[in-house]
Amino acid sequence: xxxxxxxxxxxxxxxxxxxxxxxxxxxxxxxxxxxxxxxxxxxxxxxxxxxxxxxxxxxxxxxxxxxxxxxxxxxxxxxxxxxxxxxxxxxxxxxxxxxxxxxxxxxxxxxxxxxxxxxxxxxxxxxxxxxxxxxxxxxxxxxxxxxxxxxxxxxxxxxxxxxxxxxxxxxxxxxxxxxxxxxxxxxxxxxxxxxxxxxxxxxxxxxxxxxxxxxxxxxxxxxxxxxxxxxxxxxxxxx
Numbered sequence: 001x002x003x004x005x006x007x008x009x010x011x012x013x014x015x016x017x018x019x020x021x022x023x024x025x026x027x028x029x030x031x032x033x034x035x036x037x038x039x040x041x042x043x044x045x046x047x048x049x050x051x052x053x054x055x056x057x058x059x060x061x062x063x064x065x066x067x068x069x070x071x072x073x074x075x076x077x078x079x080x081x082x083x084x085x086x087x088x089x090x091x092x093x094x095x096x097x098x099x100x101x102x103x104x105x106x107x108x109x110x111x112x113x114x115x116x117x118x119x120x121x122x123x124x125x126x127x128x129x130x131x132x133x134x135x136x137x138x139x140x141x142x143x144x145x146x147x148x149x150x151x152x153x154x155x156x157x158x159x160x161x162x163x164x165x166x167x168x169x170x171x172x173x174x175x176x177x178x179x180x181x182x183x184x185x186x187x188x189x190x191x192x193x194x195x196x197x198x199x200x201x202x203x204x205x206x207x208x209x210x211x212x213x214x215x216x217x218x219x220x221x222x223x224x225x226x227x228x229x230x231x232x233x234x235x236x237x238x239x
Contacts (some may be wrong), residue, residue, distance in 0.1 A: 044077050061231045062185050063090070065098060070172060070179040073120065076104040079152050081123065081136045086183070098170055099125040100183060101136050103152075112170045113238050115196065122183055124166035131204040134165065141165065155191050162207055164189050169199075169236070185232060196238045200227040 066082040067073075074081065081101040089096035101123040109117030123141070125133045132145035140157070141150040149158035154165035169185035187198045190209045199208040199221075206225035211218055 010081075019045045063088070064184045067102065067122075067181045067183060069175065069177050070119075073102045073181060074104050076106075079103070079136075079138055079140070083125075083136070084181075099133065101125055101134075101141070102181065110172050113236055115238055117170075120170060120181065121153075122168040122170050124168065124186065126166065126204060128156065128161040128165060128204050129159070147228050153191070154189070162205065163209075164191060166201065187232075187236065198236045198238065200232055200235065202227060206237050 006066065029175050053142075065086040065088065067086060073084075075083045081103040084100045084102050086098050086100060087093045087096055088098050094123050103121045103123065105119060105121065107117050107119055109119055112118055112120070112122075127134050127143040127145065129143065129146055129148050129149050132143050132148075134141040134143045134150065140152045142148065143159065143161070146149070147159040148156065148161040150161070150165055154167065156162070156164060166186055166188050168183040169187060170181060170183050173180045173182055186201050188201050190197050190199065192209060202208055202221075202225050207220075208221055208225075210220055210224075212220065
């Protein structure tokens, strides 16, 4: 038997509906796509919103951390920083382990901000590209993940990192076995016209300084890239 004509076949599958309640297959698929897109947007948007609000609503205080007795770090002759492991959050030791690179300058100043006389410079080992650990060498620091290279001041000289290595504020305390080196705060840094400037900590890959004048940089980076975690006092000024 011959197939029915295309027109009669289409008519046979079309249910009678009033114009006000008709929903075609195309409309149904469109509405479904819109609904699915809204759900995906909500799933993505909630964590993003939480991330933006987290620095405002739930900051973490950096707890002072003991790195070792001072004599452990003063044997450095050329540029050969000493690796010092630490636990940032004693309540979560398995997930808050860190490593600092302690560079002994050969001087004896105990004011960590005194760039001319400070005994130590304590660098973070976290690359400012994606956060991989950097290794120290005779000429500076290098990241094995994506080729980031830093000089002996932690300034990026090659590869994808967008800013220098973070630094730790430190102090020397009296202990039972002698003078002890402690880190007491973490700061992000930037070198501009040869001057070191400190900023509240930001995530790797996020700039602390954007093109523009001092007024722009007083608020734009913090709006676009909120400070990460640490509550802090006044931002230090190097001298």
